Amino acid sequence: MDRFEPLRRRTIALVxxxxxxxxxxxxRLANALGLxxxxxxxxxEAAAGxxxxxxxxxxxxxxxxxxxxRVISRLLDEAPHVLATGGGAFMDTKTRELIKAKAISVWLKTDLEVLARRVGRKDSRPLLIGKDPMEVLKAQAEARYPTYAHADITVETGDAPHHVTVDQLLRALSAYVEEQSQ
Incomplete structure:
Protein backbone atom coordinates (compact mmCIF):
# COMPACT_ATOMS: atom_id res chain seq x y z
CA MET A 1 0.00 0.00 0.00
CA ASP A 2 1.42 3.38 -0.96
CA ARG A 3 1.34 6.18 1.61
CA PHE A 4 -1.48 8.07 -0.16
CA GLU A 5 -3.84 5.11 -0.49
CA PRO A 6 -5.83 6.06 2.65
CA LEU A 7 -6.40 9.54 1.13
CA ARG A 8 -8.15 7.99 -1.88
CA ARG A 9 -11.03 6.50 0.12
CA ARG A 10 -13.15 9.67 0.46
CA THR A 11 -13.77 12.75 -1.61
CA ILE A 12 -11.66 15.72 -0.55
CA ALA A 13 -13.71 18.93 -0.71
CA LEU A 14 -11.79 22.21 -0.83
CA VAL A 15 -13.51 25.25 0.66
CA ARG A 28 -2.61 19.42 -8.69
CA LEU A 29 -3.75 17.63 -5.52
CA ALA A 30 -5.92 15.29 -7.60
CA ASN A 31 -2.94 14.54 -9.88
CA ALA A 32 -0.70 13.85 -6.86
CA LEU A 33 -3.26 11.41 -5.47
CA GLY A 34 -4.27 9.85 -8.78
CA LEU A 35 -7.88 10.94 -8.23
CA GLU A 45 -22.55 25.83 -15.39
CA ALA A 46 -22.85 22.57 -17.33
CA ALA A 47 -26.05 21.61 -15.51
CA ALA A 48 -27.60 25.07 -15.99
CA GLY A 49 -26.36 25.52 -19.54
CA ARG A 70 -28.02 19.76 -6.02
CA VAL A 71 -24.85 19.52 -8.11
CA ILE A 72 -22.57 19.05 -5.08
CA SER A 73 -24.92 16.39 -3.70
CA ARG A 74 -24.69 14.50 -7.00
CA LEU A 75 -20.89 14.85 -7.09
CA LEU A 76 -20.55 13.59 -3.51
CA ASP A 77 -22.40 10.41 -4.51
CA GLU A 78 -19.68 9.65 -7.07
CA ALA A 79 -16.45 7.74 -6.44
CA PRO A 80 -13.81 9.60 -4.41
CA HIS A 81 -12.31 12.66 -6.10
CA VAL A 82 -10.95 16.11 -5.29
CA LEU A 83 -13.79 18.65 -5.35
CA ALA A 84 -13.30 22.40 -5.61
CA THR A 85 -16.41 24.08 -4.22
CA GLY A 86 -17.55 27.63 -4.87
CA GLY A 87 -16.58 30.16 -2.22
CA GLY A 88 -20.11 30.36 -0.82
CA ALA A 89 -21.05 26.68 -1.05
CA PHE A 90 -19.90 25.76 2.48
CA MET A 91 -21.96 28.64 3.88
CA ASP A 92 -25.18 26.89 2.91
CA THR A 93 -26.16 24.71 5.90
CA LYS A 94 -27.49 21.81 3.82
CA THR A 95 -24.50 21.83 1.47
CA ARG A 96 -22.10 21.96 4.43
CA GLU A 97 -23.87 19.00 6.06
CA LEU A 98 -23.58 17.00 2.82
CA ILE A 99 -19.87 17.79 2.57
CA LYS A 100 -19.24 16.95 6.23
CA ALA A 101 -21.09 13.61 5.87
CA LYS A 102 -19.56 12.46 2.59
CA ALA A 103 -16.13 14.08 2.26
CA ILE A 104 -13.08 15.39 4.06
CA SER A 105 -13.46 19.17 4.05
CA VAL A 106 -10.34 21.31 3.78
CA TRP A 107 -10.37 25.07 4.31
CA LEU A 108 -7.69 26.75 2.23
CA LYS A 109 -6.95 30.01 4.02
CA THR A 110 -4.78 32.76 2.53
CA ASP A 111 -3.95 36.34 3.44
CA LEU A 112 -6.56 38.77 2.09
CA GLU A 113 -3.97 40.96 0.34
CA VAL A 114 -2.82 37.94 -1.66
CA LEU A 115 -6.43 37.09 -2.55
CA ALA A 116 -7.25 40.68 -3.55
CA ARG A 117 -4.29 40.69 -5.91
CA ARG A 118 -5.37 37.37 -7.45
CA VAL A 119 -9.08 38.12 -7.89
CA GLY A 120 -8.45 41.64 -9.11
CA ARG A 121 -6.95 40.18 -12.29
CA LYS A 122 -10.24 38.61 -13.44
CA ASP A 123 -13.67 40.08 -14.13
CA SER A 124 -15.54 36.75 -14.08
CA ARG A 125 -16.59 36.84 -10.40
CA PRO A 126 -20.19 38.01 -9.98
CA LEU A 127 -19.73 39.10 -6.36
CA LEU A 128 -16.96 41.53 -7.38
CA ILE A 129 -18.62 43.34 -10.28
CA GLY A 130 -18.24 47.09 -9.73
CA LYS A 131 -16.72 46.64 -6.24
CA ASP A 132 -13.35 46.94 -4.55
CA PRO A 133 -12.00 43.36 -4.22
CA MET A 134 -10.39 44.04 -0.83
CA GLU A 135 -13.63 45.39 0.66
CA VAL A 136 -15.58 42.38 -0.64
CA LEU A 137 -12.96 39.93 0.66
CA LYS A 138 -12.85 41.58 4.10
CA ALA A 139 -16.65 41.37 4.37
CA GLN A 140 -16.62 37.77 3.18
CA ALA A 141 -13.85 36.82 5.59
CA GLU A 142 -15.78 38.32 8.48
CA ALA A 143 -18.97 36.52 7.47
CA ARG A 144 -17.49 33.22 6.30
CA TYR A 145 -14.43 32.43 8.42
CA PRO A 146 -16.45 31.26 11.46
CA THR A 147 -18.26 28.77 9.20
CA TYR A 148 -15.17 27.74 7.23
CA ALA A 149 -13.62 26.92 10.62
CA HIS A 150 -16.00 23.93 10.76
CA ALA A 151 -13.99 22.24 7.98
CA ASP A 152 -12.22 19.07 9.04
CA ILE A 153 -8.81 20.54 8.20
CA THR A 154 -7.48 24.09 7.84
CA VAL A 155 -4.41 24.67 5.69
CA GLU A 156 -2.88 28.14 5.85
CA THR A 157 -1.41 28.87 2.46
CA GLY A 158 0.59 31.86 1.44
CA ASP A 159 1.70 33.13 -1.90
CA ALA A 160 3.81 30.00 -2.31
CA PRO A 161 4.03 27.99 -5.54
CA HIS A 162 1.26 25.43 -6.02
CA HIS A 163 3.52 22.44 -5.35
CA VAL A 164 4.31 23.82 -1.87
CA THR A 165 0.59 24.12 -1.10
CA VAL A 166 -0.05 20.60 -2.43
CA ASP A 167 2.71 19.27 -0.14
CA GLN A 168 1.07 21.11 2.81
CA LEU A 169 -2.28 19.57 1.89
CA LEU A 170 -0.87 16.06 1.59
CA ARG A 171 0.77 16.34 5.02
CA ALA A 172 -2.39 17.74 6.64
CA LEU A 173 -4.64 15.14 4.99
CA SER A 174 -2.31 12.29 5.98
CA ALA A 175 -2.24 13.48 9.59
CA TYR A 176 -6.02 13.83 9.65
CA VAL A 177 -6.68 10.38 8.17
CA GLU A 178 -4.12 8.84 10.56
CA GLU A 179 -5.78 10.56 13.53
CA GLN A 180 -9.25 9.41 12.42
CA SER A 181 -8.12 5.78 12.12
CA GLN A 182 -6.94 5.61 15.75
Missing amino acids: GLMGVGKSSVGH PFRDADTEV RAIPDIFAEFGEPAFREGER
Whole structure:
Protein backbone atom coordinates (compact mmCIF):
# COMPACT_ATOMS: atom_id res chain seq x y z
CA MET A 1 0.00 0.00 0.00
CA ASP A 2 1.42 3.38 -0.96
CA ARG A 3 1.34 6.18 1.61
CA PHE A 4 -1.48 8.07 -0.16
CA GLU A 5 -3.84 5.11 -0.49
CA PRO A 6 -5.83 6.06 2.65
CA LEU A 7 -6.40 9.54 1.13
CA ARG A 8 -8.15 7.99 -1.88
CA ARG A 9 -11.03 6.50 0.12
CA ARG A 10 -13.15 9.67 0.46
CA THR A 11 -13.77 12.75 -1.61
CA ILE A 12 -11.66 15.72 -0.55
CA ALA A 13 -13.71 18.93 -0.71
CA LEU A 14 -11.79 22.21 -0.83
CA VAL A 15 -13.51 25.25 0.66
CA GLY A 16 -12.44 28.86 1.08
CA LEU A 17 -12.74 32.36 -0.31
CA MET A 18 -12.55 33.15 -4.00
CA GLY A 19 -9.02 33.20 -5.34
CA VAL A 20 -7.59 30.93 -2.66
CA GLY A 21 -6.70 28.26 -5.23
CA LYS A 22 -9.42 25.67 -4.79
CA SER A 23 -9.40 24.88 -8.52
CA SER A 24 -5.73 25.38 -9.39
CA VAL A 25 -4.43 23.61 -6.27
CA GLY A 26 -7.25 21.08 -6.46
CA HIS A 27 -6.14 19.96 -9.95
CA ARG A 28 -2.61 19.42 -8.69
CA LEU A 29 -3.75 17.63 -5.52
CA ALA A 30 -5.92 15.29 -7.60
CA ASN A 31 -2.94 14.54 -9.88
CA ALA A 32 -0.70 13.85 -6.86
CA LEU A 33 -3.26 11.41 -5.47
CA GLY A 34 -4.27 9.85 -8.78
CA LEU A 35 -7.88 10.94 -8.23
CA PRO A 36 -10.29 12.68 -10.61
CA PHE A 37 -10.77 16.42 -10.15
CA ARG A 38 -14.20 18.03 -10.19
CA ASP A 39 -14.99 21.75 -10.04
CA ALA A 40 -18.44 22.49 -8.63
CA ASP A 41 -18.66 25.82 -10.50
CA THR A 42 -17.93 24.13 -13.85
CA GLU A 43 -20.47 21.41 -13.04
CA VAL A 44 -23.12 24.01 -12.10
CA GLU A 45 -22.55 25.83 -15.39
CA ALA A 46 -22.85 22.57 -17.33
CA ALA A 47 -26.05 21.61 -15.51
CA ALA A 48 -27.60 25.07 -15.99
CA GLY A 49 -26.36 25.52 -19.54
CA ARG A 50 -25.12 29.03 -18.73
CA ALA A 51 -22.29 30.86 -17.00
CA ILE A 52 -22.42 31.59 -13.27
CA PRO A 53 -22.55 35.39 -13.75
CA ASP A 54 -25.61 34.83 -15.99
CA ILE A 55 -27.26 32.59 -13.38
CA PHE A 56 -26.71 35.27 -10.72
CA ALA A 57 -28.02 38.04 -13.00
CA GLU A 58 -31.06 36.13 -14.22
CA PHE A 59 -32.13 34.16 -11.14
CA GLY A 60 -30.24 35.63 -8.16
CA GLU A 61 -27.93 34.09 -5.59
CA PRO A 62 -30.56 31.96 -3.76
CA ALA A 63 -31.44 30.08 -6.98
CA PHE A 64 -27.75 29.65 -7.75
CA ARG A 65 -27.09 28.20 -4.26
CA GLU A 66 -29.99 25.75 -4.65
CA GLY A 67 -28.61 24.51 -7.97
CA GLU A 68 -25.11 24.39 -6.51
CA ARG A 69 -26.37 22.22 -3.62
CA ARG A 70 -28.02 19.76 -6.02
CA VAL A 71 -24.85 19.52 -8.11
CA ILE A 72 -22.57 19.05 -5.08
CA SER A 73 -24.92 16.39 -3.70
CA ARG A 74 -24.69 14.50 -7.00
CA LEU A 75 -20.89 14.85 -7.09
CA LEU A 76 -20.55 13.59 -3.51
CA ASP A 77 -22.40 10.41 -4.51
CA GLU A 78 -19.68 9.65 -7.07
CA ALA A 79 -16.45 7.74 -6.44
CA PRO A 80 -13.81 9.60 -4.41
CA HIS A 81 -12.31 12.66 -6.10
CA VAL A 82 -10.95 16.11 -5.29
CA LEU A 83 -13.79 18.65 -5.35
CA ALA A 84 -13.30 22.40 -5.61
CA THR A 85 -16.41 24.08 -4.22
CA GLY A 86 -17.55 27.63 -4.87
CA GLY A 87 -16.58 30.16 -2.22
CA GLY A 88 -20.11 30.36 -0.82
CA ALA A 89 -21.05 26.68 -1.05
CA PHE A 90 -19.90 25.76 2.48
CA MET A 91 -21.96 28.64 3.88
CA ASP A 92 -25.18 26.89 2.91
CA THR A 93 -26.16 24.71 5.90
CA LYS A 94 -27.49 21.81 3.82
CA THR A 95 -24.50 21.83 1.47
CA ARG A 96 -22.10 21.96 4.43
CA GLU A 97 -23.87 19.00 6.06
CA LEU A 98 -23.58 17.00 2.82
CA ILE A 99 -19.87 17.79 2.57
CA LYS A 100 -19.24 16.95 6.23
CA ALA A 101 -21.09 13.61 5.87
CA LYS A 102 -19.56 12.46 2.59
CA ALA A 103 -16.13 14.08 2.26
CA ILE A 104 -13.08 15.39 4.06
CA SER A 105 -13.46 19.17 4.05
CA VAL A 106 -10.34 21.31 3.78
CA TRP A 107 -10.37 25.07 4.31
CA LEU A 108 -7.69 26.75 2.23
CA LYS A 109 -6.95 30.01 4.02
CA THR A 110 -4.78 32.76 2.53
CA ASP A 111 -3.95 36.34 3.44
CA LEU A 112 -6.56 38.77 2.09
CA GLU A 113 -3.97 40.96 0.34
CA VAL A 114 -2.82 37.94 -1.66
CA LEU A 115 -6.43 37.09 -2.55
CA ALA A 116 -7.25 40.68 -3.55
CA ARG A 117 -4.29 40.69 -5.91
CA ARG A 118 -5.37 37.37 -7.45
CA VAL A 119 -9.08 38.12 -7.89
CA GLY A 120 -8.45 41.64 -9.11
CA ARG A 121 -6.95 40.18 -12.29
CA LYS A 122 -10.24 38.61 -13.44
CA ASP A 123 -13.67 40.08 -14.13
CA SER A 124 -15.54 36.75 -14.08
CA ARG A 125 -16.59 36.84 -10.40
CA PRO A 126 -20.19 38.01 -9.98
CA LEU A 127 -19.73 39.10 -6.36
CA LEU A 128 -16.96 41.53 -7.38
CA ILE A 129 -18.62 43.34 -10.28
CA GLY A 130 -18.24 47.09 -9.73
CA LYS A 131 -16.72 46.64 -6.24
CA ASP A 132 -13.35 46.94 -4.55
CA PRO A 133 -12.00 43.36 -4.22
CA MET A 134 -10.39 44.04 -0.83
CA GLU A 135 -13.63 45.39 0.66
CA VAL A 136 -15.58 42.38 -0.64
CA LEU A 137 -12.96 39.93 0.66
CA LYS A 138 -12.85 41.58 4.10
CA ALA A 139 -16.65 41.37 4.37
CA GLN A 140 -16.62 37.77 3.18
CA ALA A 141 -13.85 36.82 5.59
CA GLU A 142 -15.78 38.32 8.48
CA ALA A 143 -18.97 36.52 7.47
CA ARG A 144 -17.49 33.22 6.30
CA TYR A 145 -14.43 32.43 8.42
CA PRO A 146 -16.45 31.26 11.46
CA THR A 147 -18.26 28.77 9.20
CA TYR A 148 -15.17 27.74 7.23
CA ALA A 149 -13.62 26.92 10.62
CA HIS A 150 -16.00 23.93 10.76
CA ALA A 151 -13.99 22.24 7.98
CA ASP A 152 -12.22 19.07 9.04
CA ILE A 153 -8.81 20.54 8.20
CA THR A 154 -7.48 24.09 7.84
CA VAL A 155 -4.41 24.67 5.69
CA GLU A 156 -2.88 28.14 5.85
CA THR A 157 -1.41 28.87 2.46
CA GLY A 158 0.59 31.86 1.44
CA ASP A 159 1.70 33.13 -1.90
CA ALA A 160 3.81 30.00 -2.31
CA PRO A 161 4.03 27.99 -5.54
CA HIS A 162 1.26 25.43 -6.02
CA HIS A 163 3.52 22.44 -5.35
CA VAL A 164 4.31 23.82 -1.87
CA THR A 165 0.59 24.12 -1.10
CA VAL A 166 -0.05 20.60 -2.43
CA ASP A 167 2.71 19.27 -0.14
CA GLN A 168 1.07 21.11 2.81
CA LEU A 169 -2.28 19.57 1.89
CA LEU A 170 -0.87 16.06 1.59
CA ARG A 171 0.77 16.34 5.02
CA ALA A 172 -2.39 17.74 6.64
CA LEU A 173 -4.64 15.14 4.99
CA SER A 174 -2.31 12.29 5.98
CA ALA A 175 -2.24 13.48 9.59
CA TYR A 176 -6.02 13.83 9.65
CA VAL A 177 -6.68 10.38 8.17
CA GLU A 178 -4.12 8.84 10.56
CA GLU A 179 -5.78 10.56 13.53
CA GLN A 180 -9.25 9.41 12.42
CA SER A 181 -8.12 5.78 12.12
CA GLN A 182 -6.94 5.61 15.75
